[in-house]
Amino acid sequence: MAPFLLRAERLTKVYPDGTVALHGVDLEVRPGEVLGLLGENGAGKTTLTKILSGLLPPTSGRLLTPAGPVRFHSPKDALRLGIGMVHQHFALVGTFTALENVALGLGGMSLPALRERLEALIAETGLHVPLDVPVEQLAVGERQRVEILKVLARNVNLLILDEPTSVLTPVETAELFKFLRALREKGKAVVFITHKLKEALAITDRIVVLRRGRVAGEVETARTSAAELARLMVGAEAGGRGSSVELATETPAVAREARAAAEPALVVEDLRVRADTGELAVRGLSFALYPGEILGIAGVEGNGQTELVEALCGLRPIESGRVLLLGRPVAGRSPLELYRLGLAHIPEDRWKHGLILSFTVMENAIFGLQRERAFRGPGGLLRRRAALAHAARLVRDFQIQAAGLHAPARSLSGGNQQKLIVGRELAKDPKVIVAAQPTRGLDIGAAQFIRELLLKLREEGRAILLVSADLDEVLALADRVAFMYEGAFVGVARPAELTPEAIGLLMGGVKAGAR
Amino acid sequence: MSRLGQGLRPLVESLIAGLIGLGVGALIMWAWGYNPWPAYRVLFQESFGSTYGLAGALANATPLILTALAFAIGARAGLFIIGAEGMMYMGALAAVAASLPRLPAGLHPLVSLALAALAGLLWGLIPALLRAFRGVHEVISTIMFNWLAHFLAFYLVANVLVDPVRAEKTISVARTARLPLLLRGTDLSLGIGVAVGCALLAYLWLWHTVSGYEVRAAGANPEAARYAGVAPRATVLGVFAVAGALAGLAGAVEAMGRPPTYAVYSGLTNLAGFGFDGIGVAMIGRNHPLGILPAAVFYGGLQAGARLMQMWAKVPFEVVRAVQGVIVLALALPELLRILRRLGLLRRVRRHA
Ligand SMILES: Nc1ncnc2c1ncn2[C@@H]1O[C@H](COP(=O)(O)OP(=O)(O)O)[C@@H](O)[C@H]1O
Ligand SMILES: [Mg+2]
Numbered sequence: 001m002a003p004f005l006l007r008a009e010r011l012t013k014v015y016p017d018g019t020v021a022l023h024g025v026d027l028e029v030r031p032g033e034v035l036g037l038l039g040e041n042g043a044g045k046t047t048l049t050k051i052l053s054g055l056l057p058p059t060s061g062r063l064l065t066p067a068g069p070v071r072f073h074s075p076k077d078a079l080r081l082g083i084g085m086v087h088q089h090f091a092l093v094g095t096f097t098a099l100e101n102v103a104l105g106l107g108g109m110s111l112p113a114l115r116e117r118l119e120a121l122i123a124e125t126g127l128h129v130p131l132d133v134p135v136e137q138l139a140v141g142e143r144q145r146v147e148i149l150k151v152l153a154r155n156v157n158l159l160i161l162d163e164p165t166s167v168l169t170p171v172e173t174a175e176l177f178k179f180l181r182a183l184r185e186k187g188k189a190v191v192f193i194t195h196k197l198k199e200a201l202a203i204t205d206r207i208v209v210l211r212r213g214r215v216a217g218e219v220e221t222a223r224t225s226a227a228e229l230a231r232l233m234v235g236a237e238a239g240g241r242g243s244s245v246e247l248a249t250e251t252p253a254v255a256r257e258a259r260a261a262a263e264p265a266l267v268v269e270d271l272r273v274r275a276d277t278g279e280l281a282v283r284g285l286s287f288a289l290y291p292g293e294i295l296g297i298a299g300v301e302g303n304g305q306t307e308l309v310e311a312l313c314g315l316r317p318i319e320s321g322r323v324l325l326l327g328r329p330v331a332g333r334s335p336l337e338l339y340r341l342g343l344a345h346i347p348e349d350r351w352k353h354g355l356i357l358s359f360t361v362m363e364n365a366i367f368g369l370q371r372e373r374a375f376r377g378p379g380g381l382l383r384r385r386a387a388l389a390h391a392a393r394l395v396r397d398f399q400i401q402a403a404g405l406h407a408p409a410r411s412l413s414g415g416n417q418q419k420l421i422v423g424r425e426l427a428k429d430p431k432v433i434v435a436a437q438p439t440r441g442l443d444i445g446a447a448q449f450i451r452e453l454l455l456k457l458r459e460e461g462r463a464i465l466l467v468s469a470d471l472d473e474v475l476a477l478a479d480r481v482a483f484m485y486e487g488a489f490v491g492v493a494r495p496a497e498l499t500p501e502a503i504g505l506l507m508g509g510v511k512a513g514a515r
Numbered sequence: 516m517s518r519l520g521q522g523l524r525p526l527v528e529s530l531i532a533g534l535i536g537l538g539v540g541a542l543i544m545w546a547w548g549y550n551p552w553p554a555y556r557v558l559f560q561e562s563f564g565s566t567y568g569l570a571g572a573l574a575n576a577t578p579l580i581l582t583a584l585a586f587a588i589g590a591r592a593g594l595f596i597i598g599a600e601g602m603m604y605m606g607a608l609a610a611v612a613a614s615l616p617r618l619p620a621g622l623h624p625l626v627s628l629a630l631a632a633l634a635g636l637l638w639g640l641i642p643a644l645l646r647a648f649r650g651v652h653e654v655i656s657t658i659m660f661n662w663l664a665h666f667l668a669f670y671l672v673a674n675v676l677v678d679p680v681r682a683e684k685t686i687s688v689a690r691t692a693r694l695p696l697l698l699r700g701t702d703l704s705l706g707i708g709v710a711v712g713c714a715l716l717a718y719l720w721l722w723h724t725v726s727g728y729e730v731r732a733a734g735a736n737p738e739a740a741r742y743a744g745v746a747p748r749a750t751v752l753g754v755f756a757v758a759g760a761l762a763g764l765a766g767a768v769e770a771m772g773r774p775p776t777y778a779v780y781s782g783l784t785n786l787a788g789f790g791f792d793g794i795g796v797a798m799i800g801r802n803h804p805l806g807i808l809p810a811a812v813f814y815g816g817l818q819a820g821a822r823l824m825q826m827w828a829k830v831p832f833e834v835v836r837a838v839q840g841v842i843v844l845a846l847a848l849p850e851l852l853r854i855l856r857r858l859g860l861l862r863r864v865r866r867h868a
Contacts (some may be wrong), residue, residue, distance in 0.1 A: 336744035356736045368743035
């Protein structure tokens with residue numbers, strides 16, 4: 001028997017908009033194994049597996065089966081060779097039953113015959129789903145099983161699952177793992193995508209780590225650790241000499257002295273926050289942020305950073321614990337009230353919270369400020385002239401490239417949209433700034449501009465909480481770095497005191513000193 | 516890009532769309548063996564080329580401006596209120612009922628208009644509350660309320676407000692409450708002033724006040740708007756109220772300003788359709804109050820012209836309707852596509868990270 005089921009060689013994928021999602025990736029899938037594909041958001045996991053399953057053509061590189069090179073023109077071609085994929089976003093017809101959904105993809109088989117086949121398959125795999133209920137009435141975990149059955153009904157040898165656990169409860173995840181193990185026993189292969197270290201360690205035999213479209217490493221699961229995986233995922237040569245961010249990082253003595261004297265600007269005590277799924281995403285977090293410092297929060301994404309920021313900024317309810325902004329409680333206040341207390345928020349998702357794409361530069365410049373005296377005249381009239389002047393000031397001060405103050409924000413590049421948001425937030429003259437992924441997706445120039453700005457704000461004595469998935473950035477800018485893992489800090493340290501090894505351990509959730 | 520440039524683009528788009536519509540319409544007439552040239556000449560000369568033609572077009576445009584505004588303001592707030600039809604019935608009947616009490620001539624029309632606006636507003640109240648507090652989609656609820664209004668209005672016309680002498684219509688609006696005619700021998704009343712005034716106010720509201728800014732923000736990006744301090748429920752209720760009042764006024768100007776009877780006919784024959792036509796007009800006008808004005812006049816002229824095309828160019832009515840439909844569709848298409856996309860009926864290719 002051939003030692004592999006499917007092999008990818010030097011795969012490169014360039015999307016039509018110029019994004020290079022994959023960069024010469026090699027990968028081999030062997031029968032009877034669960035192969036983990038691990039990587040941060042945007043690492044290229046989905047792109048890679050879409051190529052393996054025939055949904056996307058590679059820009060260059062090739063796929064090999066034991067019988068020789070193959071070229072897929074559609075997922076059908078891949079299915080014919082026994083390769084099937086379950087996508088992150090399901091493709092089910094809500095008003096159809098599970099049976100009908102499976103029949104849709106199969107075509108040609110009579111429903112009674114298919115029912116028999118499915119019932120056998122369910123008995124064999126333990127993937128229980130009601131066959132005659134419209135799938136829109138099923139729980140997410142059940143819908144996923146329908147998707148898996150859809151693929152299994154085609155007799156696949158290789159099952160690819162794109163972040164299957166992101167929608168599952170812990171119990172459902174355990175059931176899925178049981179099923180995957182059974183599949184492995186039968187000699188089938190599974191490619192399991194995740195960005196959660198624990199899961200990769202729990203279920204896989206071998207792990208390939210992707211980072212920025214390249215293979216960052218390949219390890220046997222039995223011989224690795226969370227720390228090593230985290231290091232591979234985020235590239236822990238960061239902070240060392242290979243750092244791509246070069247800025248003066250020394251905390252000025254003045255600022256340090258000021259801190260010793262000053263009251264903290266933001267105090268968080270035993271904070272708990274729930275994620276949308278209802279599970280605790282922030283579990284008993286405590287810290288203090290002082291004027292004149294940047295506190296960085298590093299860690300693999302999805303460890304509660306987003307929920308933390310949203311809770312601090314009034315976008316998500318606080319489950320328990322205390323947050324004090326300049327001595328006043330944050331709980332129960334709206335974003336608008338918090339801003340009036342002295343908080344500015346550079347949101348993680350620019351398009352969701354940051355601006356309105358169809359609004360003009362001028363309209364976005366006063367977004368959230370529209371009720372201020374400066375922009376709201378007698379009778380609720382909008383002071384357009386004041387708004388225009390304000391927008392013009394932002395465009396000048398923050399070097400925003402725009403076709404004019406009446407150009408829609410949509411027409412600005414990502415970097416200039418971000419500068420507009422940052423400029424507007426800073427124009428609030430805040431005491432505390434919560435910056436979430438402030439340079440994500442920006443070109444080097446714009447990113448550098450924003451980083452220098454954050455440093456300048458620190459010099460001015462403002463308190464900055466910097467949450468970033470870019471480890472280089474956090475290490476370069478922050479006075480203190482906290483590592484977040486599963487909703488809590490596993491360590492807080494000065495960047496200069498951190499060795500690459502220690503960073504790797506902290507990123508992987510190993511508590512400082514608990515080795 | 517200058518502000519003027521921004522405003523010019525939709526205008527150019529509409530002109531091109533209109534020309535395409537006229538072209539396809541001409542093809543249709545030609546294919547059925549009629550000469551499009553004289554037909555179009557009659558249409559434009561009679562509808563827009565003469566004082567009387569233009570007055571007719573403006574009279575037709577009057578209720579359409581108001582129902583179109585009702586839809587457009589909703590659309591700007593991200594709501595698809597298609598209940599103007601029912602709200603308009605309620606407004607018309609309120610205006611008729613308001614002429615029962617004796618009031619001085621100067622005051623009477625104002626009271627009637629106010630009551631009509633209130634009736635329209637109240638008719639939208641339940642769908643508004645359902646949307647704001649229970650998330651019931653307004654498309655569904657307003658369609659249902661259109662039917663409720665339809666049968667309620669039937670009943671009121673036939674049994675409550677019925678003219679004791681002429682059972683096929685309601686009592687006529689009192690003389691003191693009628694909107695004066697602007698041009699003798701035409702249907703053009705002061706209602707056009709009401710409609711244009713509302714359009715100007717709507718424009719001022721949406722683009723020159725803070726609350727209008729917030730309404731547009733809520734429509735463009737509800738999540739971000741909430742973050743910026745816009746209260747979603749208050750926005751829904753406020754927008755529904757304004758839309759209901761405008762649609763109610765549409766019914767009122769028709770009842771109070773349309774000679775010779777100044778009444779509502781049984782079967783609602785002189786009202787039916789303004790609410791739905793308003794949606795088309797709003798889309799031709801790009802859901803912009805100032806775009807709606809020319810759109811409604813054009814639409815009103817097209818309606819008046821249909822009869823003339825039939826009479827003078829001997830094009831059968833069915834073909835005229837087909838030609839009209841094509842022109843309106845072509846003009847509405849750009850905005851229609853945008854709205855369908857927003858409703859998620861057309862998939863926009865979105866990349867996922
Ligand atoms: N259809 C697309 N067009 C352009 N860029 C894309 C598209 N899909 C993904 N990308 C980009 O390619 C990179 C890899 O994305 P993806 O494969 O989805 O990563 P992952 O699944 O690891 O999160 C990201 O930078 C993403 O923004
Ligand atoms: Mg993905």
